[in-house]
Amino acid sequence: MKTLVIVSHPDINESATQNFLKASFPLDEEVTWHEVVDDIDIEHERQLLIENERIILQFPLYWYTAPAALKKWMDEVLDGDFIFAGQKPLANKEFGIVVSTGISDKQFQAGGNEKFTISEMLKPFEMTANKLQMSYLRPLVINQFEYFTNEQKQALVVDYQCYLQQIDDNFDGRLNWFIKRLKDDGQDLLADTLLAKKNELNDLSWQVKTMREDDGEG
Amino acid sequence: MDEINWIKEQATKLQTEAKSYEKRAFYHELDKLADELATRIEQKQGELDGRIWNHKGW
Numbered sequence: 001m002k003t004l005v006i007v008s009h010p011d012i013n014e015s016a017t018q019n020f021l022k023a024s025f026p027l028d029e030e031v032t033w034h035e036v037v038d039d040i041d042i043e044h045e046r047q048l049l050i051e052n053e054r055i056i057l058q059f060p061l062y063w064y065t066a067p068a069a070l071k072k073w074m075d076e077v078l079d080g081d082f083i084f085a086g087q088k089p090l091a092n093k094e095f096g097i098v099v100s101t102g103i104s105d106k107q108f109q110a111g112g113n114e115k116f117t118i119s120e121m122l123k124p125f126e127m128t129a130n131k132l133q134m135s136y137l138r139p140l141v142i143n144q145f146e147y148f149t150n151e152q153k154q155a156l157v158v159d160y161q162c163y164l165q166q167i168d169d170n171f172d173g174r175l176n177w178f179i180k181r182l183k184d185d186g187q188d189l190l191a192d193t194l195l196a197k198k199n200e201l202n203d204l205s206w207q208v209k210t211m212r213e214d215d216g217e218g
Numbered sequence: 219m220d221e222i223n224w225i226k227e228q229a230t231k232l233q234t235e236a237k238s239y240e241k242r243a244f245y246h247e248l249d250k251l252a253d254e255l256a257t258r259i260e261q262k263q264g265e266l267d268g269r270i271w272n273h274k275g276w
Contacts (some may be wrong), residue, residue, distance in 0.1 A: 024240060155250075157243035171258070178251055181244065190228050193221050197255055204262035211269045 001030065003164050004052035005098070008036040008059045008070035017060065017100045017145040024157040031164050036073045045077045050089055055134070056164065057125070058098040064121050074128070088133050095129035096137035096163065097122060105143040138169060172198070222256045 005025075012018050012035065025033055034048060049055060059066045066074075082089065099122070107113040108121070118141050119126075129136040140163045142156065166177040175198045182191035226249050233245035 024243075154243035154246045157240055158247040171254070174251065175255070178248060182248075185241075187228075187232070190225065193225055194252075194255075197221055197225070197259065201255060201259050201262065204259060204266060208262050208265050208269070211266065215269065215272075 001054055001165070001167065002052045003031045003054040003056065004048055005031070005033050005056045005058050005164065006036060006070070006073070007033060008057070008067050008073065010067055010069065015060065017142060018058075020145065020153070020156070021058065021098070021160055024160050026161050026165055028165065036069050038069070040073055040076055042077055045073070046082055046089075049077070049093075052093070054094040054096060054137075054164070055090070056096040056098060056137075059100075061099055061101040061103075061121075065124065078128070078132070083132060091133035093132075093134050094137055095125070095132070095134040097125055097139040098142070098160070098163065099139060100142040100145060102146075103143060105141070108143075137163075172202075222252050222259075225252045 007018065009015050009018050022033065025031070032048070032052070057066065057070065059070050062068075065071070099118075103114060105118075108116065108118050110116075114121075118139065122139060126136045140159065145156075148156065162174060162177050166173050168176070175194065179191045179195050179198070182188075182194065229245045229249040229252065233242050233249070236242040236245060
């Protein structure tokens, strides 16, 4: 799937999170890292949006939204002439968000210091996706990267790559992603063994489902 | 679960041999994925066994 990651950060070279994500970026010509610049070439940006199927905005949280440069990009690139004149050019594409915050995840809930959830905070982006008739993906939220352990960082590398490349956001989709990656790495036997175990799980799931139905548990 | 153990052994070996952080992370997560896959297979197999041996169906 062709994926465009639109990255916005006021000082990207100084950002530990953005540098880590850039180093984790998949070596895949289908996935493009694209930084927002001050002097926006609107037609070029629109062409990139049209060419890609999964569009991801990647940014640090600034006052509970995207940095000003990304808002400017949205205002200028996604204007009415492009979005609503005749065809809907972004309809049926996917819209994702990779957002980093300096706040602990437990604070984003009722009773937490922030009082509201990440999903509530990102509503304007979800509403934008809806207006564009795009499918809104579960956001990838990175809270307090500076306190990540090595274990958490290793998990983030793969979570990030899966977020950009994985087709279905479930366990089966994750298995498929690993199988493809193993094949790309020339680990065919490992890929085939993982596939066989995946098929075993799917067979068992089907048998259990059938028996539940037979037992009247639908 | 011999195949799962083999996947985990290979993941550990390839993690050690990996030359990049990104690749080490991949095989580290493969090891965790194999554990999760084994758990799910065990749970489904357990449920299936339980339903097959349900005395109400005898």
